[in-house]
Amino acid sequence: MNIVQIDAEFFKHDAQAGGFFPNTHTNLILDIEKFITPTGQNYIVEGIRGTGKTHILKMINNRCLEKYDKLKILPVYISLAGVSEWIERDMVSFRLHLYNNIVKSTIDTVKKNRSSIELSGNKDLVKSIKKIGQMFGFNKEENFDELLEEIRNLSETLTKNLTYSLKEQLIKELREETDIIEGTMQSSVVNVKGSVQAKNGLNTELKFLGSNLAHEDAATFILEFFRELRNILGNSYSYILIDECSEVSKEAQIEVFRLLKLVRGSGGEDIEINPVYFCATAYPTPITYYPSKTKGDSFNFEMGHDAVVEYLDLDELDDEYLDFFKEMTNKRLNEFKKEDTASSYMEIFENERVFVLSAYLANGNIRRYIEILKHSYDNLAKRVKIDDTSSKQAISQKDVQEAVYSIVNDQILSFNRLNEQDMELLHDIISKLSKRNKKTETENKSKINKIPANVYFTISRLQANTYGNLIMQGALHDKGRTRRRKYYTEGGVRGLLYMLDLSVAFNESAIDRQRAVEIFSKDLKANAKSGYLYCQDVEIK
Known part of the structure; x- marks a missing residue:
């Protein structure tokens, strides 16, 4: 067909599902660097679907690792988008999922970037390694890399037990364990190492780790982990990046915000920088539930007080609004440039007015903009095939109008979302x-x-x-x-x-x-x- 060529990869927009392309990022309007500061800051990034929340977190993750030698900020990215329904409704299961994934992500980040992440070498290094070992049931491990491997394997085993056939047995036993007084529980298992089996068939170390992560005070356990890790690595702080906080149940959201509240207060009076900070993404209220004592919760999570709020919404009146979409379009076209494919936004539109119409109809929603282009391009292909024109065709205003008709009726005003x-x-x-x-x-x-x-x-x-x-x-x-x-x-x-x-x-x-x-x-x-x-x-x- 004689139409402008756009590579199919250009239209991939879901950063959770293989659509994250850091080279296409533009800092116009919202600068990634503001989230990455030497002294640390807690953030909540709010926005509706498609505004780029996941992209922002993954860009923060990338930049922290790129600049690790200079800033010493350890990013820990996790997403709650894939939490199954049965996990999010059972708090023992959810705490296991949340905190176990934080541990796994932390270890994976350190291991993957070990060449640039060095140990601090301070006098308390061995002491902190032993402390972390004890926290996870390994009492004699002093080699940091070997300890990471041990914990990672244990964490992965816990995930498999939680996800597959042993989940009912695991949850049953952990419920029993978390009913035991915490001190008694720890003293009975902390010195056990190896593959000793508990009476009900679960590995004792696995049961110990699961008990710590499933406990109501599991958030405190995680903060202690990051305190000791900071002493081992000599990093400025760890940066927990929690994505899709609003994708879980109300009870699960409360647990997430309990963790964030504790993270906010993780430093002491004599500490200038906390050992850990957070940046979390969420939908606007009332979709997101922020705990409040006035609603019967045990604590308040106050926007603006417990975290800086960034509302992710490209304002259509911003002076750089059109420039943002021009730059993003050009970067995406060049990211997937192949022979004979377009390299500039002006090549894919009939004229400037068609581009302006497309950008404004997106109303600041990046995902919708790409959806408009995808539907418009499909309409163009059908139209040219029917007309069989000899001149090369680009997206027209009619193509955009038909695209918007489909998007409004099938997505924005979807009957399964609106009552x-x-x-x-x-x-x-x-x-x-x-x-x-x-x-x-x-x-x-x-x-x-x-x-x-x-x-x-x-x-x-x-x-x-x-x-x-x-x-x-x-x-x-x-x-x-x-x-x-x-x-x-x-x-x-x-x-x-x-x-x-x-x-x-x-x-x-x-x-x-x-x-x-x-x-x-x-x-x-x-x-x-x-x-x-x-x-x-x-x-x-």
Whole structure:
């Protein structure tokens, strides 16, 4: 077919499933380096699906290892995306999964990068190696590398027992063990080494490690592990990178935030830098459950106090918005450059307006942008095959429109994600904005100073949680998280600023499709500069 050539790898966008390409990263708008500081800082990176949260964590992981010789920051990446339903609902099982994976990831990182990760050589080195050995049931091991191998093998055995046929037996025995007084439990097994079998058939060391990781105070065990590890490696600190915190049950989320709370307080009064910090990714509330004593939890996890919050959302009004998508597109094209494939964003679009339309319809969602290009490219291939044209064709505005139609209906407004109430709320918002915008378009024909089209609206704070599913799906956007300007409802009372998604607005004709590019690039900025003078009030009845 006579169309612009794009390698299929270009369209891979899931960083959890083989779609992580560090060479395509662009630091425009959100700089990775801000997360990597010599003195350490705790972060929560919030964002809906497709905004690049996993990519950010994996970039942090890469940069820490690339600069390890200089910064001495040990990254420990784990993801909760693959936790099975039965594990996340049983706290003994979940703690085993969470803390065992932290241990495995830590050891794997050290072993894989051992050539650049040296031992501290301080006087307490052997003492700390022995201490870690004792924590995992190995009382006589003094060689650090051999100890890592022993712990890694034990940890892997624990994973297999938890995942496969012995899981019921393992959980049963660990429940019994965690009921025993902690001191008695440790004294009975700490000096046992080798393959001695417990009476019920489990290796005693395995049972010991499992008991420590399944215990309600397992987070403290992990922090002690990182304290001793810091003494062994002489590193600045370890950096726990926990991905997809919101993908597990409420109870499991509470356990994760308990760990993060303890990490935050892991330093002492005489320690300038904690032995460990965290950067965790999560969905916005109410999808993510942040523990609170007012809700009956035993502790508070306070955003802004226990962690710096970064809301991952490329704002469509940012001066570098289009530059970001241009740079990212060019980097991806060149990452997968082959003979006769495109190397510039201008080669894959009919003209600049088609690119601008595609970028704004993504509404800051990187995954959606790539999805738009994938669907548009498929539409282009079908169209050219039918037309059998002789000239080389690129993605047209019609291709983009058809792509957005599919994405809005099949993904954003998916019936398995949104309930009837969500649909009714969205329909009401679309109707109000559409009616007002059509009136504005008519009035503007006779005006010199034209009124900008509007996709913004304000709601009462009491109604914010009602819009949670629509925000998670990307049908609406919480602009109060990214905007600095003041915004007011009619009458001067301040409200929460929300926005109808640009793809939804375009697809549902809430704005004039013919003027879409002008609206996205001019009208939205004009509205913002006015202090959202044309913003609409929405009230749930």
